[in-house]
Amino acid sequence: MRDEGAGGIGQVEAKIVEVCSGGLTLESGRRLESVEVAYEQYGEVDEARDNVVLVCHALSGGAHAAGWHRGARKPGWWDNLVGPGKAFDTRKYCVICSNVLGSCYGTTGPSSADPATGRPYGSRFPIVTIGDMVTVQKALLDRLGIRRLLAVAGGSMGGMQALQWAVAYPRSVRSVIAIATAARHSPQQIAFNEIARRAVMADPAWAGGDYYGGARPDRGLAVARMVGHVTYLSAGGMERKFGRRTAGPHPAWTLEPEFEVERYLSHQGREFTARFDANSLVYLTRAIDYFDLGAGWPSLTEAFRATRASFLLLTFSSDWLYPPPQLAEVGQAARDAGREVEYHEIPSGYGHDAFLLESETQTRIIRSWLERVAESSRRPRVPVPALARTKTSYWMPARAGGQGR
Amino acid sequence: MRDEGAGGIGQVEAKIVEVCSGGLTLESGRRLESVEVAYEQYGEVDEARDNVVLVCHALSGGAHAAGWHRGARKPGWWDNLVGPGKAFDTRKYCVICSNVLGSCYGTTGPSSADPATGRPYGSRFPIVTIGDMVTVQKALLDRLGIRRLLAVAGGSMGGMQALQWAVAYPRSVRSVIAIATAARHSPQQIAFNEIARRAVMADPAWAGGDYYGGARPDRGLAVARMVGHVTYLSAGGMERKFGRRTAGPHPAWTLEPEFEVERYLSHQGREFTARFDANSLVYLTRAIDYFDLGAGWPSLTEAFRATRASFLLLTFSSDWLYPPPQLAEVGQAARDAGREVEYHEIPSGYGHDAFLLESETQTRIIRSWLERVAESSRRPRVPVPALARTKTSYWMPARAGGQGR
Numbered sequence: 052m053r054d055e056g057a058g059g060i061g062q063v064e065a066k067i068v069e070v071c072s073g074g075l076t077l078e079s080g081r082r083l084e085s086v087e088v089a090y091e092q093y094g095e096v097d098e099a100r101d102n103v104v105l106v107c108h109a110l111s112g113g114a115h116a117a118g119w120h121r122g123a124r125k126p127g128w129w130d131n132l133v134g135p136g137k138a139f140d141t142r143k144y145c146v147i148c149s150n151v152l153g154s155c156y157g158t159t160g161p162s163s164a165d166p167a168t169g170r171p172y173g174s175r176f177p178i179v180t181i182g183d184m185v186t187v188q189k190a191l192l193d194r195l196g197i198r199r200l201l202a203v204a205g206g207s208m209g210g211m212q213a214l215q216w217a218v219a220y221p222r223s224v225r226s227v228i229a230i231a232t233a234a235r236h237s238p239q240q241i242a243f244n245e246i247a248r249r250a251v252m253a254d255p256a257w258a259g260g261d262y263y264g265g266a267r268p269d270r271g272l273a274v275a276r277m278v279g280h281v282t283y284l285s286a287g288g289m290e291r292k293f294g295r296r297t298a299g300p301h302p303a304w305t306l307e308p309e310f311e312v313e314r315y316l317s318h319q320g321r322e323f324t325a326r327f328d329a330n331s332l333v334y335l336t337r338a339i340d341y342f343d344l345g346a347g348w349p350s351l352t353e354a355f356r357a358t359r360a361s362f363l364l365l366t367f368s369s370d371w372l373y374p375p376p377q378l379a380e381v382g383q384a385a386r387d388a389g390r391e392v393e394y395h396e397i398p399s400g401y402g403h404d405a406f407l408l409e410s411e412t413q414t415r416i417i418r419s420w421l422e423r424v425a426e427s428s429r430r431p432r433v434p435v436p437a438l439a440r441t442k443t444s445y446w447m448p449a450r451a452g453g454q455g456r
Numbered sequence: 457m458r459d460e461g462a463g464g465i466g467q468v469e470a471k472i473v474e475v476c477s478g479g480l481t482l483e484s485g486r487r488l489e490s491v492e493v494a495y496e497q498y499g500e501v502d503e504a505r506d507n508v509v510l511v512c513h514a515l516s517g518g519a520h521a522a523g524w525h526r527g528a529r530k531p532g533w534w535d536n537l538v539g540p541g542k543a544f545d546t547r548k549y550c551v552i553c554s555n556v557l558g559s560c561y562g563t564t565g566p567s568s569a570d571p572a573t574g575r576p577y578g579s580r581f582p583i584v585t586i587g588d589m590v591t592v593q594k595a596l597l598d599r600l601g602i603r604r605l606l607a608v609a610g611g612s613m614g615g616m617q618a619l620q621w622a623v624a625y626p627r628s629v630r631s632v633i634a635i636a637t638a639a640r641h642s643p644q645q646i647a648f649n650e651i652a653r654r655a656v657m658a659d660p661a662w663a664g665g666d667y668y669g670g671a672r673p674d675r676g677l678a679v680a681r682m683v684g685h686v687t688y689l690s691a692g693g694m695e696r697k698f699g700r701r702t703a704g705p706h707p708a709w710t711l712e713p714e715f716e717v718e719r720y721l722s723h724q725g726r727e728f729t730a731r732f733d734a735n736s737l738v739y740l741t742r743a744i745d746y747f748d749l750g751a752g753w754p755s756l757t758e759a760f761r762a763t764r765a766s767f768l769l770l771t772f773s774s775d776w777l778y779p780p781p782q783l784a785e786v787g788q789a790a791r792d793a794g795r796e797v798e799y800h801e802i803p804s805g806y807g808h809d810a811f812l813l814e815s816e817t818q819t820r821i822i823r824s825w826l827e828r829v830a831e832s833s834r835r836p837r838v839p840v841p842a843l844a845r846t847k848t849s850y851w852m853p854a855r856a857g858g859q860g861r
Contacts, residue, residue: 238717253675270658312643
């Protein structure tokens with residue numbers, strides 16, 4: 052067993068369980084007769100079963116949030132934040148992370164076998180939504196005997212799930228930690244996802260989604276991932292990381308990758324095809340584009356009136372894919388609905404990737420948030436001291452009367 | 457003949473001439489034995505041959521800047537700025553626009569016949585640069601007997617050519633109008649171009665560039681163009697133009713384009729494949745990425761010391777592909793070199809597309825600029841009154857002594 056020393060979780064592995072026995076009716080009305088979910092658990096559930104944090108992953112993540120898989124060269128995707136003494140302190144909290152519906156890391160998705168045919172679904176897989184993902188997560192927690200979450204947390208697509216949890220299961224969520232995300236995609240955000248989908252589908256090897264067992268649409272998938280990576284970094288971050296540097300003498304007078312930034316994108320594209328399923332990219336980006344937290348409600352504020360959680364919202368100054376004002380507006384709607392909201396715009400040059408990379412500031416904020424939420428259930432409710440409101444960081448106390456519902 | 461009424465140029469057509477007889481040695485050292493150039497001319501050269509403005513087009517443009525081709529449904533790409541009484545007033549100035557080397561609208565490029573084989577060059581076409589484009593433009597003007605330009609003007613890639621002219625042919629350029637452009641591409645700008653190239657090359661129909669006469673890499677080219685269009689619009693502009701509107705009932709539970717923004721991109725991609733050559737996209741984006749005005753000089757400022765022109769630099773507040781600070785830095789370098797610089801950040805929601813769309817403000821600024829430049833040659837030089845310097849618009853007077861060289 053690999054020992055990561057102080058602060059590390061050590062070796063972990065995912066479990067796969069069946070949920071929604073009897074099948075699952077999706078938001079679209081279509082059904083999945085069988086749903087399996089891959090999940091990992093770090094830390095122990097306490098006696099009151101009151102210390103569970105659900106962590107939700109982003110587009111290309113999976114259940115492996117922390118610790119090490121046997122023989123792996125890298126730990127889980129949020130290992131810097133999840134572990135003993137870390138932001139999500141596994142000595143105090145039980146952290147659970149499950150792979151989302153539609154993905155390719157153990158949970159049912161387009162590459163799973165369709166029970167009706169025994170062959171992979173491909174594009175016969177039904178459209179799934181962020182709401183469907185959350186339904187499956189709820190089914191998993193029910194199965195594990197967990198009724199209430201201290202927090203549900205995630206960045207990017209994971210943050211959408213966290214917000215959705217608060218609306219879908221208000222009695223099950225005490226707090227939401229939504230990071231670098233939005234309550235719905237803007238047309239620019241849809242556009243980048245659409246380009247990724249078109250890049251995959253333009254590859255003849257995609258074959259209408261039925262490529263399993265044959266050549267895979269790797270060239271299209273690599274282009275799709277390159278688009279993603281440009282949106283994950285900030286212009287300034289790229290300037291610092293790559294500039295106009297080249298590996299060899301410049302100019303090489305070539306159409307092939309020559310600048311370091313080109314070689315980086317090429318590497319990221321290639322690496323992604325080895326680890327991700329093209330159809331999962333197509334389905335998950337679609338779920339993200341369809342997500343609209345306020346849909347079905349008169350307004351986003353009304354959606355938040357149905358919630359009971361308090362909200363920690365984190366954004367990053369250089370994230371242009373999910374710009375801070377977008378989540379600040381979500382915070383305003385939650386506050387208008389009487390919810391408690393703490394909002395931070397964290398200075399960072401990492402762009403959207405900051406939710407994976409900015410360990411120190413996130414640790415400080417998330418740790419104190421979780422302590423406060425855990426504390427508030429142990430003793431009579433006292434008003435939380437209001438933070439000084441600055442441009443980038445403030446506490447929005449609940450309005451009088453807003454707590455009642 | 458189509459009469460567009462007051463302010464319109466009416467029907468025009470391009471001419472194609474051979475230049476660089478004896479062949480052209482490119483910046484890369486490779487040679488083109490034969491170069492043809494397509495150009496259009498609006499207005500007449502005056503007796504002093506001193507009223508000529510060269511207009512340079514962007515990536516997907518051509519020589520057809522203004523007026524109407526017979527039977528066309530749209531006028532030239534800068535018809536709002538070029539014509540009688542317009543910014544580039546063809547009653548006063550002779551405006552010339554030529555298609556760049558490497559393009560597919562009449563000037564020699566990858567789709568032209570290689571004299572050595574009689575077949576299209578394809579990827580045997582040599583890498584060309586912004587400098588090579590300018591060399592060919594100079595050869596054209598020499599052939600037309602024009603020794604000196606009142607101004608050379610262009611947006612985006614056209615702005616790069618305008619800047620390059622000032623450095624390459626200092627005695628031939630009295631003023632530069634560079635719009636929504638940069639002196640060199642940042643890694644983020646390179647990245648978007650690289651994605652476009654990879655999208656084309658990932659299409660098996662690209663066939664290493666030898667697709668002429670067979671199936672064309674239309675699917676890859678469409679994806680490339682979609683990437684372009686996202687970078688040409690601003691996030692706010694897309695919000696206003698598309699929001700999350702859909703053509704039919706929503707959600708339609710489909711992987712196909714459903715949101716208006718998706719249908720727009722799909723349309724733009726398709727339309728582009730009908731009018732542009734994939735190899736030209738690959739070669740021209742490469743030329744843009746290679747462009748570095750200060751390369752070969754100790755600094756960008758030193759490059760500007762070799763120039764004699766004055767510089768009008770226009771940027772747009774919502775252009776995130778060529779953000780205003782990037783061109784403001786270029787202005788600072790020119791000013792440090794003792795050049796006269798007028799810089800404006802024009803408020804606009806159109807993003808990068810603003811250089812094609814913001815008629816009114818550009819007309820006002822460009823008209824008065826050209827009048828001042830034309831005037832300055834007719835009478836003894838007088839100091840230009842300094843504009844009040846505001847955040848977004850200022851006149852940088854030349855430093856004492858800077859004019860001498």
